[in-house]
Every structure is written in C-alpha cells, then in structure tokens.
Amino acid sequence: MGTAGIQLVRGIDPADLADDLDRLYCYEQVAVAxxxxxxxxxxxxxxxxxxxxxxxxxxxxxxxxxxxxxRVAQLGGAITADPTRFAERAQVDVIDLPDEVGDLAPLGYALVQEQKIIGRYGQLIDRVRGADDVTERLLVSILSAKVAQEDELESGVAAGQSAV
Structure with missing residues (x-):
C-alpha cells in the first residue's frame, strides 16, 4: 500500500475505488477465459x-x-482470488459460447460485451476525474485499447455480414 499515493486520492474512498477496480479486474479475467x-x-x-x-x-x-x-494493491485493496466469483463480481449475466464454433457469430457477442465494458470504464473515469489522477490515467490507457478492439470487432462483424 502506497501511503503517499493514497493521500493523493481526493473525495473518493480508496477502498471503494479498489473494489470498483477489482470488478473491472474480474471482467478482464472473464474475458480471458x-x-x-x-x-x-x-x-x-x-x-x-x-x-x-x-x-x-x-x-x-x-x-x-x-x-x-x-492499482488495487496500491490503494490498499486485494483482488478477487476465487475464480468462481469472477462473473458475479464483473456483473456478467450471460457468457455466450457455442459448443463448436465454425462461423464468425462469436464476433457479435464479443462486440456487445466490448461496448458494455467500454461504458463501465467510461463511467469510472468520470468518477475519478479530478479525484485520482493515477487511476484516471490507468483507466484512460486501458479504455484506449478497448476502443481499438471495438473498432476491430465492428469491422469483423461488418465483414462477416457482407460475406453472407
């Protein structure tokens, strides 16, 4: 835990922020799986x-x-260790994946999920703006990559639809 770093957080409870970041961490773990x-x-x-x-x-x-x-650790928090809780903590309702994948249909599901998480990153950025510069920069950096992924997925979905 970085005492001086935590003192830079203004107007937001570092423990609550760590919990929000852990929820995003859990989402990323679900995305990996x-x-x-x-x-x-x-x-x-x-x-x-x-x-x-x-x-x-x-x-x-x-x-x-x-x-x-x-960042969760820097804020004095701990990430979720139990992988069975990742989807719950990430607030992912449905994990859609057919038993066998022979077409490009999963791209549509991936695109919807990417758009949802972009919104959640954006909401948290709005919340920390002016209150925690370190977390804001981290989230903006990740969000930039998410937007690039969304663009690639949209292109893939469009290419798949035009091939039909």
Missing amino acids: WARALDNRLTGLAEIMLEEPAREHAALAERHAARLAA
Missing part, C-alpha cells in the same frame, strides 16, 4: 479468421487485469 474457450472450439473458417484475434484478446485482457490488480 472466454477468449481461450473460443480459441479451443474454433473450426473451419472461424479457425482461420478468429484464432489469432482470440489469442490476442486473451493476452490483452491479461495485461489489463495485471495493471488493474497493481
């Missing part, structure tokens, strides 16, 4: 088109989770 499960099930055209993006998505989500975990 989903991307790995998708990669494991890919067949046909989807295997050719989605294998590398699924692996990149998992790696990026792992990096985001690590950065969030570090």
